[in-house]
Amino acid sequence: MIRFDDILDKIASRFGDKDIAILQKAYVFSAKAHKGQVRRSGEPYLSHPLEVANQLADMKLDRTTLVAGLLHDVLEDTDVTAAEIKEAFGKDVAGLVEGVTKISRVQDVSPEARRAETVRKIILAMTDDLRVIFIKLADRLHNLQTLKFLPEDKQKQIAAETLEIYAPIANRLGMGRIKAELEDLAFRYQEPEEFFRIASLVEPRRKPAEADLKKFRRMLERLMKDNHIPVEVHFRIKRPYSIYRKMRSQRIDFHQVYDFLALRIITDTVKNCYAALGIIHQKWPPLLQRFRDFIAMPKPNLYRALHTTIITEEKRSFEIQIRTREMNELAENGIAAHWKYKDVDPQSLIREDKRLQWLREMVELFREQKNPKEFLKNLKINLIPEEVYVFTPKGRVVSLPNGASALDFAFRIHTEIGLHSAQAKINGKVSPLKTLLKTGDIVEILTSPDKTPSRGWLNFAFTSGARHQLKRWLKQQEKGRTAATGKKARAAGGGKLGLPAGTLVRPARCCAPIKGEPIIGYVTSGKGVTAHALRCSLIAREILVPERMVDISWDQVAREDFQADLLIRSADKPGLLAEVASAVSRLEGNITKAEVETFADKKAQTRLCLTIRDIKHLEAIIKDVSAIKDVLTVERI
Numbered sequence: 001m002i003r004f005d006d007i008l009d010k011i012a013s014r015f016g017d018k019d020i021a022i023l024q025k026a027y028v029f030s031a032k033a034h035k036g037q038v039r040r041s042g043e044p045y046l047s048h049p050l051e052v053a054n055q056l057a058d059m060k061l062d063r064t065t066l067v068a069g070l071l072h073d074v075l076e077d078t079d080v081t082a083a084e085i086k087e088a089f090g091k092d093v094a095g096l097v098e099g100v101t102k103i104s105r106v107q108d109v110s111p112e113a114r115r116a117e118t119v120r121k122i123i124l125a126m127t128d129d130l131r132v133i134f135i136k137l138a139d140r141l142h143n144l145q146t147l148k149f150l151p152e153d154k155q156k157q158i159a160a161e162t163l164e165i166y167a168p169i170a171n172r173l174g175m176g177r178i179k180a181e182l183e184d185l186a187f188r189y190q191e192p193e194e195f196f197r198i199a200s201l202v203e204p205r206r207k208p209a210e211a212d213l214k215k216f217r218r219m220l221e222r223l224m225k226d227n228h229i230p231v232e233v234h235f236r237i238k239r240p241y242s243i244y245r246k247m248r249s250q251r252i253d254f255h256q257v258y259d260f261l262a263l264r265i266i267t268d269t270v271k272n273c274y275a276a277l278g279i280i281h282q283k284w285p286p287l288l289q290r291f292r293d294f295i296a297m298p299k300p301n302l303y304r305a306l307h308t309t310i311i312t313e314e315k316r317s318f319e320i321q322i323r324t325r326e327m328n329e330l331a332e333n334g335i336a337a338h339w340k341y342k343d344v345d346p347q348s349l350i351r352e353d354k355r356l357q358w359l360r361e362m363v364e365l366f367r368e369q370k371n372p373k374e375f376l377k378n379l380k381i382n383l384i385p386e387e388v389y390v391f392t393p394k395g396r397v398v399s400l401p402n403g404a405s406a407l408d409f410a411f412r413i414h415t416e417i418g419l420h421s422a423q424a425k426i427n428g429k430v431s432p433l434k435t436l437l438k439t440g441d442i443v444e445i446l447t448s449p450d451k452t453p454s455r456g457w458l459n460f461a462f463t464s465g466a467r468h469q470l471k472r473w474l475k476q477q478e479k480g481r482t483a484a485t486g487k488k489a490r491a492a493g494g495g496k497l498g499l500p501a502g503t504l505v506r507p508a509r510c511c512a513p514i515k516g517e518p519i520i521g522y523v524t525s526g527k528g529v530t531a532h533a534l535r536c537s538l539i540a541r542e543i544l545v546p547e548r549m550v551d552i553s554w555d556q557v558a559r560e561d562f563q564a565d566l567l568i569r570s571a572d573k574p575g576l577l578a579e580v581a582s583a584v585s586r587l588e589g590n591i592t593k594a595e596v597e598t599f600a601d602k603k604a605q606t607r608l609c610l611t612i613r614d615i616k617h618l619e620a621i622i623k624d625v626s627a628i629k630d631v632l633t634v635e636r637i
């Protein structure tokens with residue numbers, strides 16, 4: 001049984017005396033509450049919250065999470081109340097413990113319904129405080145480690161729930177280490193025959209494989225030393241569950257699993273990652289189709305590394321992963337790494353972190369999807385690990401579930417692109433929107449402002465994000481109002497004007513349309529006319545009534561220059577703002593205001609207020625600013 005002192009040793013360098021004192025208090029509180037209780041293993045119950053807190057310490061989480069980890073079962077299993085926890089440890093800890101307790105209190109007749117309800121509760125708890133999921137994952141890990149003490153039907157149920165819910169969530173959050181442990185533990189109980197079959201294939205090879213790996217590691221270390229690249233080299237034999245998954249998904253035999261033996265090189269800088277790669281490729285030929293640059297093009301869960309598979313003189317293949325220490329930390333702990341810094345704003349994290357896009361989609365899904373069958377279907381699509389990786393023409397990786405079409409891709413890029421997509425260009429070839437995508441496809445969506453969705457699109461929209469947006473649009477159209485607006489705006493382009501030419505129109509302040517954007521005129525109560533962008537939220541929210549809409553063209557708008565606000569996300573580098581400013585002025589744009597905000601993770605966010613001529617002018621500026629090194633995203637707000 002792990003001791004509390006072992007945990008304290010682990011965190012001593014990160015935590016101050018006050019933190020330690022509070023953790024000690026939580027430990028005593030938990031020990032008292034669970035006094036006399038035993039686990040099925042025969043161990044004192046306290047061993048469980050201690051293991052959970054230990055796991056949370058390994059994820060380098062903050063004090064609040066560790067305290068909540070120590071207390072996570074007291075509401076469920078003892079007389080302690082939430083009010084008492086709040087009184088003793090504050091509302092954050094109480095909120096986390098309540099969140100964890102609610103998730104475990106799911107009762108339902110069918111296992112399917114039970115799982116759906118569990119996910120729903122997890123998602124809701126995560127939107128309150130993301131840290132709930134870290135405690136749940138740590139809790140699940142220890143329960144799996146002690147699963148042999150439970151009856152068989154319980155074992156199967158917990159294993160299935162782990163593979164269907166917890167491991168995929170850990171994967172989505174980029175938490176590679178705990179995901180791998182959960183999978184391997186659950187796999188043994190879920191598919192015992194497969195597990196032991198694979199184990200029997202791996203076991204006789206383990207000893208010679210380890211000898212090979214050790215020999216190869218020495219060669220690598222020597223090679224790197226000769227080239228003055230500081231490295232740490234680790235090796236591993238592929239895990240049973242990932243062997244199983246690979247054999248099944250690629251329909252291959254055990255001996256065709258190329259990355260059975262893998263080494264990981266950890267070095268100091270990105271530059272040295274590429275240098276190490278170059279040295280390795282000079283010495284051993286790589287299998288070209290197996291080379292992946294996840295540094296230049298990170299996975300959607302932000303995983304970064306270089307992967308290559310090489311063939312040695314003895315015709316043996318090794319996979320080599322090369323990453324910096326920072327990338328390694330991110331690959332192991334994923335989103336949990338945020339809590340190493342004190343200033344996490346959970347709400348902005350949920351809004352902005354790419355790894356939480358699925359969470360945002362799921363929240364939408366709960367709001368709209370009342371039909372339990374449809375809900376379950378969407379749930380599975382949303383949670384199963386992504387299986388198709390495709391690329392935008394600029395090389396950005398987009399992950400979609402297997403079975404996704406070009407239309408799904410369009411909606412994933414942007415709702416407006418989805419709603420106006422006409423055709424797709426896949427690997428340079430014009431293709432219909434219903435085309436299914438394969439890993440490696442380069443996909444471009446051709447849009448047309450006249451194109452709008454039809455009900456038939458639902459037949460090949462597969463992802464819940466696309467289906468949700470499509471249904472929303474179709475529903476609005478049924479109400480007729482949005483459709484009328486769209487038609488009017490298109491007629492405006494064709495010159496069929498509702499107002500006599502010469503009438504002057506002012507741009508609306510709410511949406512600040514920019515010359516060249518699709519607009520609609522709106523007769524105000526003072527009898528003037530304002531121009532609203534079609535994207536104006538007042539139209540979608542039906543605050544503007546169709547009776548007062550008129551067709552207008554940009555010729556009627558009395559305005560020479562326009563305002564636009566940009567949000568630029570970038571690395572926090574000195575001189576970056578100057579570079580942005582010079583890019584803007586080269587294109588004759590004018591900055592009226594700039595605000596820079598920097599964050600602890602060496603990222604910065606710049607808000608620019610610009611004066612520009614028209615939408616083309618703005619697009620050109622966005623394009624040039626995006627091209628600046630260290631700029632990550634540029635978005636109009």
Ligand code: MN
Pocket residue numbers: 048072073139
């Ligand atoms: Mn527990």
